[in-house]
Amino acid sequence: MFHRFRGGIHPPDMKDATRHKPVEALPPPARVILPMLMHAGAPCEPVVRPDQEVFMGQLIADSKELVSAPIHSPVSGRVLAIDPYPHPNGSRVLSVIIENDGRDTPHESVHPKGSVESLTSDQLLRIVRDAGIVGMGGAAYPTHVKIAAARGKCDTVIINAAECEPYITADHRLMLEAPEEVLGGLRVLMKLLEPKRAVIAVESNKRDALDALRRTLPGKTKIELTALRTRYPQGSEKHIIKSVTGREVPPGKQPTDVKCAVFNTDTAAALHRAVTTGQPLIRRIVTVSGSAVANAKNLDVRFGTPLIDVFNATGGFREPPAKVMTGGPMMGAAQHDLSAPLVKGCNALLAFAEADVPLPGNEICIRCGRCVRVCPAHLLPIYLYMNERKNRLRELERLHLEDCVECGSCSYICPGRLHLVHSMRTGKQKLQDAKREAG
Ligand code: SF4
Ligand code: SF4
Structure with a gap:
């Protein structure tokens, strides 16, 4: 027995290209790039130095802040450099770059920790x-x-x-x-x-x-x-x-x-x-799919692998992609630099051919009310959009913008092609900035 929630949509699931394909392990690249921000919260600081030898599973960065997560080397090898590098979030982030020795020698800390029953x-x-x-x-x-x-x-x-x-x-x-x-x-x-x-x-x-x-x-x-x-x-x-x-x-x-x-x-x-096994988080399964991808797959990928290497492991692109995304098409983020590395939260890499990317058009609200009907958070997306455009922050709070789960259902359904979910994210950022400025 399950309960129903109000709203939501039923987009084509587009999962046939990969749902029957077993996961393939992608060999790690010659160099991995590990940004100090692989998680929500405070960035880490490196605890290794250039030219240091490191082992698979070794701690390479940590933070004293409560909301943060340590980072480990996904390969064994040597630290080449610690420099800012392109990140999937669009900025440049301090990153530990490790040359892979191809041996996957595990660090001494990687060993079974005991049974769940025996541990407190x-x-x-x-x-x-x-x-x-x-x-x-x-x-x-x-x-x-x-x-x-x-x-x-x-x-x-x-x-x-x-x-x-x-x-x-x-x-x-x-x-x-x-x-x-x-x-x-x-x-x-x-x-x-x-x-x-x-x-x-x-x-x-x-x-x-x-x-x-x-x-x-x-x-x-x-x-x-x-x-x-x-x-x-x-x-x-x-x-x-x-x-x-x-x-x-x-x-x-x-x-x-x-x-x-x-x-x-x-x-x-x-x-x-x-x-x-004592293995820290150094890899994950990633779905690589979309109309521009030659051979869609599920791959088991080490963190720090450049996004372009992940695409190339599927046979590359059928045609130059018009849009590349990390995450799903509803909530994912557009990518513009495929030298950026795979980070912990990335469950999919999608690339779309030109024919599948809508052309930018005039944004016109025809007052159809569909965005309101599909919003699973019981919000009024069109009013939030209008108030965000006019910087009416108090109205955004009154209309409970913070309850938006950024699902994108409103944008998906909108016949006027309004960038509604983008407006929700921008509005949240404006509210956060205003709170920070107010101290
Ligand atoms: S779905 Fe789009 S066109 Fe319809 S009311 Fe909402 S914003 Fe306007
Ligand atoms: S993105 Fe936000 S406003 Fe739009 S449908 Fe989802 S929860 Fe509602």
Whole structure:
């Protein structure tokens, strides 16, 4: 039994190009580029120096700030340089550049940490922090901070396996090929958070993934598997909570305010590996797809691999792409420099041919009201847009802009081709800037 949320859309899922293709491991490149910002929160500082020898899994950067996540070398080799380098966020970020020696010699810190049963909750939390694990659905929020904030406050833990963005099948393949890692990660979370309910929530278009998880479950377990209706943005944190529990996260509040904590599928697998093998977060599964890609694939990629190398591993481009994105087409970010490296929150690389990229046109609102009908956050996107354009910040607050989950449903549905979601992001930035200036 699941609950429905209001609004949302049903875009073509475009997943056929990769959903049946097993994940292939991409050999790491000759040089990896590791930006000091691979996560949400404070950037790290390097703890290695140029010319230093490093090993796979070795800590190379850390921060004393609470909201941050350490960074580890995904290869063994030598530090070539520590310099600013293009980042997928469009800026240049201080990066540790490592020459790969091709040996993958593991660092001495990489070893099994013990069974979940034998470790205390505090020891597990330390392992999560030291492994540099972040939310891998895109937000890249440090997982140890999220767990620490939820301890003692939640009765339901949800593994978000909705993967509702078009094109992306990375989590789907993970559940099919390594269901034990997802379940193992959920057991780590259950030990840490002691919930009454533990649920893996999958959209109903991935029944085979549910079957794979079900076959892997032990006979007696309190873990629930739930098939949710296929509807975008089912994978948004607030909406998956509503679908699984019927609870609504109030405006301006967090999942813990309704006693819930939500973690991505690949994050769960990373938790399992950090405990059972001691491997920190140095790689992830990435869906490479889109109409300009020669041969769409799911690849297991080490962090720091240049985006162009990831595309080339699929056979390159069919034709020069008119648009390249990290993340899905609804919530992802456009990329302009493919020498930038893969970072922790990037679950997809998409490249689109010219015919699939809408031409810029005049933005005209025809007052059809569709954006209001589809908004799953119960907002009035057109009014938010108009107020953002006129810098009416008080109105943006009054209309609860902070509740926008930036799902892009309003932009997708708008016949007037208004850049609504862009306006929501800009409006949020303006509000943040105004608050900072006000001290
Ligand atoms: S969907 Fe677009 S055209 Fe329709 S009311 Fe909203 S902004 Fe205007
Ligand atoms: S206003 Fe925000 S939450 Fe509502 S549809 Fe647009 S992007 Fe999604």
